[in-house]
Amino acid sequence: MEILRYAAFSADPAGGNPAGVVLDASTLDGAAMLAIAADVGYSETAFLVPRGGGRFTVRYFSPLAEVDFCGHATIASAAAYAERHGAGPLTFDTNAGTVEVSTAVAADGTATATLTSVAPRTAPIVESDLAELMDVLGWSAAELDPALPPRLAYAGNWHPILAAATRQRLSDLDYDMAVLGELMARRAWTTVDLVWRESADVFHARNPFPPGGVVDDPATGAAAAAFGGYLRELGAVTPPAAITVHQGVDMGRPSLLTVGIGPDPVGGIAVSGAAVAM
Structure with a gap:
């Protein structure tokens, strides 16, 4: 299992909001996820369980508790995935509902992502x-x-x-x-x-x-x-x-x-x- 660390909403690692990212959390239960999030220490860590075809079950944990949805950890996770597997559409099934995400990687290597929220x-x-x-x-x-x-x-x-x-x-x-x-x-x-x-x-x-x-x-x-x-x-x-x-x-x-x-x-x-x- 690899624990990644990304800054979201910035192209500079000194800016943005740090998030932990686990792109394959298939072997983890909620207690393990919370322990990892506490160890990482960022405001949120996202745990992705691949379902195939660019679809994931996603859970988000602060160092203290699970959160139904987190925007910056979603952007971080999608960018990390795009850098490793190529840009394209992703679907995140979260505790708050299904969130569609699109990704792109610029010529200079900068990864960006766009999430579409559940109905506000x-x-x-x-x-x-x-x-x-x-x-x-x-x-x-x-x-x-x-x-x-x-x-x-x-x-x-x-x-x-x-x-x-x-x-x-x-x-x-x-x-x-x-x-x-x-x-x-x-x-x-x-x-x-x-x-x-x-x-x-x-x-x-x-x-x-x-x-x-x-x-x-x-x-x-x-x-x-x-x-x-x-x-x-x-x-x-x-x-x-x-x-x-x-x-x-x-x-x-x-x-x-x-x-x-x-x-x-x-x-x-x-x-x-x-x-x-x-």
């Missing part, structure tokens, strides 16, 4: 949960962007979305990890998607991830997909649309996520990025 959806945040979330983050209502109201968004995992009115508010991330983690565990939230809109199609994001033992996730493909669904449902973009999300900048691991938002109101959201071996 949104829901209101219960008022008491929103107040608790804002309190632990140290945010006030006056610091929110009124054009992008707080919501819960899903594209494989649930993420509360809070949009800051200024880049400075997004930069000043300081929270009690244990308190936020307890709230997120109660509500089954995976990351908190904190965003700031620079322009019509350019966003910046940060993603606290206490359930995975991570203070700030450098690139969160699942949250980007959920955010794309949120923007479509809100009418904040006109599909078909493409946006870019910059993440990881504040922590020195810049990542670039490209999000494709189709016109089908229940269609999956496409998230694309490069990945490179570390």
Whole structure:
């Protein structure tokens, strides 16, 4: 068994979000996968079980627990597979549903992948949960962007979305990890998607991830997909649309996520990025 290490959403191993990748986990059970993920120590490690014809059963583990879906580990796994077996379509059967993935390898050897999420959806945040979330983050209502109201968004995992009115508010991330983690565990939230809109199609994001033992996730493909669904449902973009999300900048691991938002109101959201071996 080979354990690979890739940085997703970057062509530079010093950027992006590190992920562990096991391209053939046929001999592993869940306990072994969790132990390996804890040893690797990245926010997520993906374990692929080949089913033939480019189809895989995929499970994702943080160092602390299994997660139904992980975007950056999907991009990393697909890129690693494409480098070894050639570019083409792949199908990942995850705990959240079936995720179609396409891959490409450029002339310079850079591998990229695009995942299409399960059908996204949104829901209101219960008022008491929103107040608790804002309190632990140290945010006030006056610091929110009124054009992008707080919501819960899903594209494989649930993420509360809070949009800051200024880049400075997004930069000043300081929270009690244990308190936020307890709230997120109660509500089954995976990351908190904190965003700031620079322009019509350019966003910046940060993603606290206490359930995975991570203070700030450098690139969160699942949250980007959920955010794309949120923007479509809100009418904040006109599909078909493409946006870019910059993440990881504040922590020195810049990542670039490209999000494709189709016109089908229940269609999956496409998230694309490069990945490179570390």
